[in-house]
Amino acid sequence: MPETIERKELEDLQEDLREVQELLRRQQLVEGLVERQERMANRELVEQLVHRQHLAELGRKLEGMHPADIAYILEALPLDERLAVWELVKADRDGEILLEVSDAVRETLIRSMDSHELLAAAEHLDADEIADLAPDLPADVLQGVFRSLPVEEREELRAAMSYPEDSVGALMDFEEISVREDVTLEVVTRYLRRFEELPDHTDQVFVVDRDEQLKGVLPISKLVVTDLDALVRDAMVTDYVALYPDDKAQDAAQAFERYDLVSAAVISSKGKLIGRVTVNAVVDFIRARSEAQQLAKGGLREGEDVFAPVWQSVKNRWTWLAINMVTAFIASRVIGLFEGSIEKLVALAALMPIVAGIGGNAGNQTITMIVRALALGQVGDEQSRQLLRKELGVAVVNGLIWGGVLGLVAYWLYGSMPLGLVMTAAMTLNLLLAALAGVLIPVVRMRLGFDPALGSSVMITAFTDSGGFLIFLGLATIFLL
C-alpha cells in the first residue's frame, strides 16, 4: 500500500463513485465501439489504444484509494461493473478489500475468483482476518491457506475459527505486545523500537509473567510520560478490563462503551494472555449488530446486496412473509367466525381494521421500550412487574383518549351510540392486550433464552390483529345484535 493513500469523507467518496461510474461508462462506450469495429476491420488498433487507456486510468484511480473506499465503491456498483472494477484491483489488496465489503457482496466477489487467486489474497492477511473470511471460502482453498501458514499462525487460525460468531473470540486479534514486569521502561522502549511500526490500536502493552499470566497493562501514554528508569511493575496499571474468549461480544462492546477503551486483553480461564480486542473491531460489531436488528425487524434474514438478482432477494425475504401469511390467515379466520354479524351490520367491517391497527402500533411501542431495557440487562422480576403496571396504565389512558375519539367518529359516521361505545371499549381492551403481550412476549422469550427482539414485531401484531378482531366483533355481536 503506498503511503499516499487518501482518506476521504463521504462526499468525496461519492464523487469518486461517480468518477468510477463515468470511467466505466466510457469504457462501455468504447466496448460498444469495438464491437461495431470488430464487424468492420481494424479492431486491434482501437482495442489496444482506447480500450486500455480507460482501464489504465481506472486502475490508477483505484491504486490511490483506501481498501475500505474501494469496498464502498464495489458495493455501490451493479454486478457486471463491480466485477470489472474488481479485476483491476491489485491482487495483493484483494484480501483487505474482501474483509471490508458486506457479506452479500463478498460472496459475489469470491465467486469470481479461482482457488489460486483466493490463496494469494489470504496470504496478506492475519490469522484472525482469515478466520473472518473462512465461512465464505471454498473448503479446498481453506485447506490450502491452512497448509501455507507457519505453525504458530495455524494455531491462531484454528483458535479464531473455534469461537462462535457473537463471542469475544470472534472479535479477537493476535497482535498484542507483551512485556515482563521486572524490566525497566527503558528496556520496554528499546524493545518497541525494534518494531518498524506498532500494530494498529496499540494504546497499551500487556504485562505478563514467565507463564504468560496477565499481570497488568502499561498504557503507551504512561510509557511516554514516566521516567524510563522505573520498573514496569511500578508503572503498570493493575485495574484493567480483561475479557474471556467465550464472553458475549455484546457484553464486551458495552464494556468498551462504558469505559471508553481502545483495546482490551483477552485471557484464558486460567489467566493466560491469548490476544486482544480493539475498538475498531468493536465499532464494526456494534454497527453490524444494529444493522442486523434493523433488517430483522423488517423481516430480512441478512443484508442484501442491493443489486442481488430477484430470485436471491425472494429467498432472503420469504421466511417472514410466510410467517406473516400464517398470522394473517388466523386473523382472517377470526373474522370468518363473525361473518354472520358483519352481514347484519356491515359497518363492523369498516371499523375493525382501526381497532386492530392502532393496537398493533401501541404494542410495537411497548415492545420497543421493553426490548431496549432488556438488552441493557436492567429488567429483573421486580422491574418487570413495575413495567407491566406502567404499560397497562398507559394503555388505559390511551384507550380512553383514542378509543373515545374513535367512538365519537363511529357515532358520527353511523349515527349509533351503542356502536360508538363498543368501539371505545374494544379499543381500550385491545390496547390492554397490546400492553400485556408487549411486556410478556420479550420477557418470556428472554427467560427461555431466545433473543427478545427477533420477530417481536410480527408476534405482537399477530396478537393485536387477531385479538382486536375478536374483541371488537365479539363485543359487537353481544351488545349490538
Place this chain on the structure above:
Amino acid sequence: MPETIERKELEDLQEDLREVQELLRRQQLVEGLVERQERMANRELVEQLVHRQHLAELGRKLEGMHPADIAYILEALPLDERLAVWELVKADRDGEILLEVSDAVRETLIRSMDSHELLAAAEHLDADEIADLAPDLPADVLQGVFRSLPVEEREELRAAMSYPEDSVGALMDFEEISVREDVTLEVVTRYLRRFEELPDHTDQVFVVDRDEQLKGVLPISKLVVTDLDALVRDAMVTDYVALYPDDKAQDAAQAFERYDLVSAAVISSKGKLIGRVTVNAVVDFIRARSEAQQLAKGGLREGEDVFAPVWQSVKNRWTWLAINMVTAFIASRVIGLFEGSIEKLVALAALMPIVAGIGGNAGNQTITMIVRALALGQVGDEQSRQLLRKELGVAVVNGLIWGGVLGLVAYWLYGSMPLGLVMTAAMTLNLLLAALAGVLIPVVRMRLGFDPALGSSVMITAFTDSGGFLIFLGLATIFLL
C-alpha cells in the same frame, strides 16, 4: 476518583445492581422499623445505629464504582430509590455521572438538585462536557457556570454550544496536544513528560505551524519507535483525516469506521486546528443514533425512562398513535366505499386484511433495504431505477407465489374460483404498489432533504392498507358482483 475503581462486565454489574437493591430494601425495612419504633419510644438509637449503617455501606459500595456503572444502576432503579442512591454519590462525581445517564434519567436527577449542587457538578467537567449537559441545565445555572470558567474555556464552551447536535462540533473535545514541525522528537518527548497523564485517547499529537495551521499528525506509536533525533517534520504523517466542525457527525462516524481511527483533528475552514474527535465520542454517537432509529421506528419520540410516570409515557408516544389513527381512518373509509359489496359477499371482509397485511410486510422489507442503501450514500439516479426494477421483479414473483397460495386458500374456504383469482390478482397488485411506494417514499424524502427513515414504516403501511383494501374490494366489485 480513586485509582482502584473496578471495571466490570455486564454480569458483575447486574450483581452490583442486585446488591444495591438489597441494601435499599434493607434500608426500607429499617425505615419501616424506625417508623414503628417512632410510635413507640427509643427511635433515636435505632435510627442512628442501624439506619446509618446501611447507608454507609451503600455509600462505600458506590465509592468504588466507575461513574458509568453508577449511571447504569441509577437507570435501573425506580425514581425514589434512584434519588436515594443519587444522594449518596460524592458531589465531585455528580458531573461525570450526569454525562453517562440517559437523557430521560438525567432530567430526573437534575430536577432533584439545587443550583448550588449543579454548579458544583459542572466545576469538574471540561467545556465540551458542559456543552453536552447544557440543554438540560436551568438558564441561571448555565449563566453561573459560564461566569465561573476561565476565559479560554469560556470560549470553548461558547464554541461547543454553537454547533448543532448532529455535527462534528458536537462530538469535538479540546484536549488535543499540538507540537511544532521544526523540533526534534526528543523535544516532543520532553514536552509530553510535563503532562502528568496524557488525555484519554491520545493516539497522536497534532503538528501545527506558527499560525496553528494543521500540517500533519505524529502518531504516538511512531514517536515510540522512531529515532529521537529526527525532526517532527520528517517523522510526521501528512495523510490524515481532518474534520470540519460543520461536517455531519454521521459522516465522521463512517470515516472512523472505514479508517479505524482512534482520534481525528477538527480544523476550521481556514485549516486552523480547533479540537479533536475521539473514538469514544463516536461510539456513543453510533449507539445513540441506532437507538434513536429503533425508537423512531416504534413511534417513540425519545428514549423513555423505563420508570417514567404514565402520563409522561403517554405524551412521548401520542404523535405516532395520532398519525396512525388518521391513516387507519382513511383505510376504514376506503372499506366504507365498498360496504354494499361486502354486504353481498361477506367473505370479502374476512379476506381483505390478508391482502393489506402481507402488502405492508413486503413494503416494510423493501423500505428497510432502500433506507439502508440511502444511508450509505450508494444510491444515485441510475441505481434508484435499477432498484425499482429489482423490487418490482421481487413483487411479481412474490405476488404469484403467495397470491397463488392465498387464491387456493380462498377457493378452498369459500369454494369460489373467481374469488380465488381476484385474491391472487389483488395480492400481486398490492405487492407491486408496496414495492413502488417502498422505493419512492424514501428516495423522494431524501431528495426533499428529509430523513428517509423517519416514519417510513407508518407511511408504507398507510399505502399498503388503503391501497390493498381499494384494490381487493375494487376488483371484487368489478368481477364478482
